[in-house]
Amino acid sequence: MSDLLLEVSGVTKRFGGFTALEDVDLVVRPGERIGLIGPNGSGKSTLVNCICGALHNEAGSIRFMGEDIGRQPTHRRIRLGLARSFQIPKPFASMSVLDNLRVPLLYAARRHEKIAKSQITDEAMHILQQVGLGDKAQAMSRGLTQVDMRKLELARAMAAKPRLLISDEAMAGLSPAEVDDILALLQGLKQQGVAVIMIEHVMRAVMKFSERVAVLVAGRKIAEGDPQAIAGNPDVVKAYLGE
Amino acid sequence: MSNRTFTVMVFAIAIAIIMASRFIPNEYFFQAAYTVLQFVVLATAWNILGGYTGYVNFGTAAFFAVGAYSTVFLYNAFQAPLVVMILAGTLVAGLLGLGVGYLTLRLRGVYFAIATLALAVVLYTFVINWDYVGGARGAYLLQPREVPFGFARYTHLLYSAMVLMTAAALAVARAIETSTLGRGLAAIRDDELAAESAGVPTLRLKLFSATVSGALMGMAGTTFPYYLSYIEPSSAFSLSYAVNSIAMPLIGGMMSWLGPLIGAILLGSIQQLVQVTVSSAWNLLIVGVMLVLFVTLAPNGIMGWVDAWRKRKDR
Numbered sequence: 024m025s026d027l028l029l030e031v032s033g034v035t036k037r038f039g040g041f042t043a044l045e046d047v048d049l050v051v052r053p054g055e056r057i058g059l060i061g062p063n064g065s066g067k068s069t070l071v072n073c074i075c076g077a078l079h080n081e082a083g084s085i086r087f088m089g090e091d092i093g094r095q096p097t098h099r100r101i102r103l104g105l106a107r108s109f110q111i112p113k114p115f116a117s118m119s120v121l122d123n124l125r126v127p128l129l130y131a132a133r134r135h136e137k138i139a140k141s142q143i144t145d146e147a148m149h150i151l152q153q154v155g156l157g158d159k160a161q162a163m164s165r166g167l168t169q170v171d172m173r174k175l176e177l178a179r180a181m182a183a184k185p186r187l188l189i190s191d192e193a194m195a196g197l198s199p200a201e202v203d204d205i206l207a208l209l210q211g212l213k214q215q216g217v218a219v220i221m222i223e224h225v226m227r228a229v230m231k232f233s234e235r236v237a238v239l240v241a242g243r244k245i246a247e248g249d250p251q252a253i254a255g256n257p258d259v260v261k262a263y264l265g266e
Numbered sequence: 267m268s269n270r271t272f273t274v275m276v277f278a279i280a281i282a283i284i285m286a287s288r289f290i291p292n293e294y295f296f297q298a299a300y301t302v303l304q305f306v307v308l309a310t311a312w313n314i315l316g317g318y319t320g321y322v323n324f325g326t327a328a329f330f331a332v333g334a335y336s337t338v339f340l341y342n343a344f345q346a347p348l349v350v351m352i353l354a355g356t357l358v359a360g361l362l363g364l365g366v367g368y369l370t371l372r373l374r375g376v377y378f379a380i381a382t383l384a385l386a387v388v389l390y391t392f393v394i395n396w397d398y399v400g401g402a403r404g405a406y407l408l409q410p411r412e413v414p415f416g417f418a419r420y421t422h423l424l425y426s427a428m429v430l431m432t433a434a435a436l437a438v439a440r441a442i443e444t445s446t447l448g449r450g451l452a453a454i455r456d457d458e459l460a461a462e463s464a465g466v467p468t469l470r471l472k473l474f475s476a477t478v479s480g481a482l483m484g485m486a487g488t489t490f491p492y493y494l495s496y497i498e499p500s501s502a503f504s505l506s507y508a509v510n511s512i513a514m515p516l517i518g519g520m521m522s523w524l525g526p527l528i529g530a531i532l533l534g535s536i537q538q539l540v541q542v543t544v545s546s547a548w549n550l551l552i553v554g555v556m557l558v559l560f561v562t563l564a565p566n567g568i569m570g571w572v573d574a575w576r577k578r579k580d581r
């Protein structure tokens with residue numbers, strides 16, 4: 024059973040009378056690359072929020088590395104090896120881009136990786152170069168463009184050195200070349216055994232990236248399978264691709 | 267500079283100041299310096315929660331008064347030695363700070379600020395009705411006849427204690443600011459959810475910040491009853507503590523320990539000056555005018571302005 028990294032089962036989340044997630048299951052194995060797709064408002068970000076503890080689900084359970092994390096505060100989950108980027112960027116606005124990465128390096132990565140304090144700057148620079156923000160390391164994060172803020176979101180999540188990285192629409196607005204760079208970067212994480220859940224509207228990217236794709240529509244998971252099967256699934260085509 | 271070096275230096279400077287002050291014949295100097303330094307401690311303490319962590323506390327007077335009234339209590343109970351009074355008041359105010367820290371669980375922004383203001387009002391009412399510490403009438407405290415360490419007057423001892431408390435407050439603030447903890451507090455100030463999502467244990471850090479901030483504010487109040495030889499609720503809970511401890515970091519700059527220090531010395535000295543030349547009635551007005559000036563002209567305070575100027579020069 025411990026071959027499962029993340030095990031979401033029967034998760035339901037309501038906002039007042041509105042059901043944003045209904046009985047959602049999802050499993051992720053170590054190093055796996057999952058694509059999570061669905062129309063706007065289908066509950067993708069809400070699912071991320073439940074997994075990471077920003078929201079509490081009313082029903083269902085969330086296990087990570089065999090441990091029930093459903094009642095744990097967010098920082099504990101992150102320290103166990105989860106990390107997420109925010110769809111609407113939330114930079115630490117009073118800090119430089121580099122300092123933004125110092126926070127997860129100090130508070131999360133050092134929990135499960137031996138990183139000497141003296142290496143933190145190097146480590147942060149390394150990640151920034153990977154996402155293409157190397158030359159903006161000293162810039163104030165509040166002055167970044169929206170696209171750069173997305174890259175910073177991804178970089179900051181990577182800096183937590185997670186076992187499972189959840190990227191919530193990090194590629195919106197990126198040029199095709201930049202999308203390819205980020206894809207290569209996320210694919211490279213596999214060598215380090217890092218699993219990825221990628222939420223994305225850039226369909227080309229999702230299909231190329233994912234080993235398995237799950238489709239959410241109106242809070243329910245309507246399909247799951249390998250990218251070819253999903254692309255050809257009539258329900259998915261009707262509910263999502265053909266909208 | 268490492269924090270240990272800084273702490274050693276700031277205490278060395280404090281002791282040097284205390285030594286040098288023995289040669290100052292002017293009694294007024296000790297009074298004015300005591301008041302200004304008291305504001306340095308309050309502003310520095312306020313900034314730990316307000317500036318570093320982003321939670322605006324309007325209840326400075328409550329913490330200050332808790333420090334002051336714990337001294338009155340210990341005086342009435344068994345004439346405790348000054349050191350005991352300072353430590354006890356710091357501790358009690360720290361506990362109050364811890365309580366306020368728990369408010370951050372539910373209250374943010376304006377709501378948190380209002381809650382701290384309400385706390386001051388509640389404590390004020392409590393003290394007014396507590397006869398043991400003098401109630402609304404106030405309480406007299408006789409300065410001990412025997413002045414230790416060869417000081418000429420007890421006021422000089424109190425002044426010296428305040429110099430050391432200032433050193434302690436600055437050392438604590440700087441240590442927090444430059445540590446991993448300070449980075450975590452800054453993350454909380456910028457975005458609490460993002461901070462949690464980066465692994466920062468936000469509640470624990472906020473509790474720590476509120477406790478330390480409250481403890482240092484209380485510490486500043488512990489010597490106050492002796493300093494005046496008399497204390498009443500309306501002076502211990504004066505609105506000017508809240509206003510000044512917010513205005514001083516704002517004017518000096520809230521990002522580093524230097525800001526509150528500069529702001530408090532500047533604003534504190536101006537108020538002392540006006541008090542002798544014109545009248546203390548002008549003090550709050552002056553603070554108000556300075557605030558408006560700085561908020562419009564240098565929103566990041568004097569330190570922010572200096573930083574911007576330095577950066578421009580580098581280019």
Ligand SMILES: Nc1ncnc2c1ncn2[C@@H]1O[C@H](COP(=O)(O)OP(=O)(O)O)[C@@H](O)[C@H]1O
Pocket residue numbers: 038043061062063064065066067068069070
């Ligand atoms: N905090 C919230 N309060 C109320 N409704 C919410 C909240 N967050 C999301 N929703 C609603 O839940 C639904 C799913 O939103 P979301 O998870 O952001 O969708 P997606 O990420 O798939 O675009 C939407 O209808 C949205 O309006």
Ligand SMILES: [Mg+2]
Pocket residue numbers: 067068069110191
């Ligand atoms: Mg979303």
